[in-house]
Amino acid sequence: MFDYPNKLDIIFDKLDLYGIKPIIVGGYIRDKILHLNSKDIDIELYGLDSLDILENILQEFGDVNTVGRSFGVCKLLYDGLDLDFSLPRTDSKIDKGHKGFNVLTDKNLDYKSAASRRDFTINSMGYDVKEKKLLDPFGGQKDLDLGILRAVDLKKFAEDPLRVLRGVGFCARFEFQMQTQLFNECKSLVDNGSLKELAKERLFGELQKMLLKAKKPSIGFVLLEKLSLFHFSHTILDALDKLASINPKKRLLLMLTLLSYDLREDKVHAFLSQLTDEKAIHKQISLYLSALRNFSLQDVNNYRVYKLATTVDISQLLLLYTALSKDEKEINHLLNKAKELNVLSSAMPPLLVGKDLIAVGLSPSKEFSTILKEAYKAQMQEKFTTHQDAKKWLKNFIK
Numbered sequence: 001m002f003d004y005p006n007k008l009d010i011i012f013d014k015l016d017l018y019g020i021k022p023i024i025v026g027g028y029i030r031d032k033i034l035h036l037n038s039k040d041i042d043i044e045l046y047g048l049d050s051l052d053i054l055e056n057i058l059q060e061f062g063d064v065n066t067v068g069r070s071f072g073v074c075k076l077l078y079d080g081l082d083l084d085f086s087l088p089r090t091d092s093k094i095d096k097g098h099k100g101f102n103v104l105t106d107k108n109l110d111y112k113s114a115a116s117r118r119d120f121t122i123n124s125m126g127y128d129v130k131e132k133k134l135l136d137p138f139g140g141q142k143d144l145d146l147g148i149l150r151a152v153d154l155k156k157f158a159e160d161p162l163r164v165l166r167g168v169g170f171c172a173r174f175e176f177q178m179q180t181q182l183f184n185e186c187k188s189l190v191d192n193g194s195l196k197e198l199a200k201e202r203l204f205g206e207l208q209k210m211l212l213k214a215k216k217p218s219i220g221f222v223l224l225e226k227l228s229l230f231h232f233s234h235t236i237l238d239a240l241d242k243l244a245s246i247n248p249k250k251r252l253l254l255m256l257t258l259l260s261y262d263l264r265e266d267k268v269h270a271f272l273s274q275l276t277d278e279k280a281i282h283k284q285i286s287l288y289l290s291a292l293r294n295f296s297l298q299d300v301n302n303y304r305v306y307k308l309a310t311t312v313d314i315s316q317l318l319l320l321y322t323a324l325s326k327d328e329k330e331i332n333h334l335l336n337k338a339k340e341l342n343v344l345s346s347a348m349p350p351l352l353v354g355k356d357l358i359a360v361g362l363s364p365s366k367e368f369s370t371i372l373k374e375a376y377k378a379q380m381q382e383k384f385t386t387h388q389d390a391k392k393w394l395k396n397f398i399k
Contacts, residue, residue: 002127002134003032004041007079011061012129018057021046022129023111026118029125029134033144034174042084044114044126048107054085072105088114112137119163120170121150150179157185161194164227165206172220173213183226190227204275211255212248216241221259233262239323246319253281254320257288261324265289287311292320297330300337306380309343350376351390360394371397 004024012022026042048054051074055064058076065075072087087105090113111126118124121140128135138152149171151157164186171178189195210220218237224230239258243251260268268289272282291312295304308314314334321331338344352375357368375394384390
């Protein structure tokens with residue numbers, strides 16, 4: 001019997017009272033077979049006329065979110081599980097973009113017909129909760145066992161070019177081989193410019209999944225190179241894999257920095273702009289790249305380390321140095337110096353602030369910023385180390 005959280009049975013039993021057959025579908029089935037944990041569960045409901053009826057049935061279990069109503073989908077957060085309930089449906093391409101589909105729901109649709117709209121065979125499996133059996137009309141379990149990524153239908157696959165990046169991402173995450181016919185279809189979609197119709201947010205979203213979920217992101221980027229989408233040196237790809245185990249929140253920024261590392265300075269912005277318009281990401285990556293290119297590990301002193309901490313998180317920069325296989329002794333020297341100065345993860349707090357300038361008789365003005373910058377520079381140069389000495393320095397500086 002297929003294993004799923006038994007706390008769902010109370011929902012399934014109530015659906016059964018209304019003659020509705022629930023089938024767990026998609027990624028949850030795939031991940032369970034691969035022995036991967038997941039809290040996201042998609043459930044397809046057969047014999048259901050409308051989402052309005054479903055909302056009334058589910059309301060006792062929590063707040064039902066019908067944000068996906070136009071696609072026949074509603075969401076429920078239930079006891080730590082993210083549940084997506086959907087009606088069986090078919091879709092056909094009628095216009096460009098991910099919204100350019102005509103979606104038709106049909107409560108009497110058979111499972112194979114409903115599953116034929118799925119992208120890959122490994123995502124087309126289902127589990128019939130009532131009959132307690134795996135539904136696998138397209139051989140997804142066999143492909144999982146063989147480690148092969150195969151499309152359910154190559155013709156329908158081409159209707160959504162984002163599936164190219166999804167496929168690359170799955171190959172990286174599960175270390176699968178892409179079937180030759182599928183690779184050729186992906187290459188055709190790249191070559192004919194189909195991916196240009198995609199919003200960069202969708203592209204970036206798939207790239208993020210690959211960077212954050214794959215133990216070996218390099219597998220995906222080698223495949224992207226073969227598809228003529230991107231090109232990166234193997235040194236960078238090896239470095240990517242070394243960052244795969246760090247905190248996900250920090251990993252994305254560092255990995256994008258590595259992917260930009262081999263690019264000429266004038267090409268970095270163009271590369272990142274293909275992925276995201278978020279100025280904060282661009283700025284932070286630029287700062288890390290500047291540190292990697294301009295800070296010398298052979299010339300570490302207090303002032304340089306203090307100054308470095310004002311631009312980047314040194315603990316993260318050290319991860320980049322390690323991934324790039326810089327000299328271990330030099331990396332440890334910077335690490336120890338940053339710890340000694342207490343600036344490993346944040347800059348040194350300034351001893352002088354605006355109220356100190358007012359206290360000596362200065363009126364707030366544009367000059368405040370200049371004076372405070374000079375004061376902080378003097379502090380980094382260790383011309384003073386206490387607030388009392390800082391105030392003495394300030395009086396002399398003003399004179």
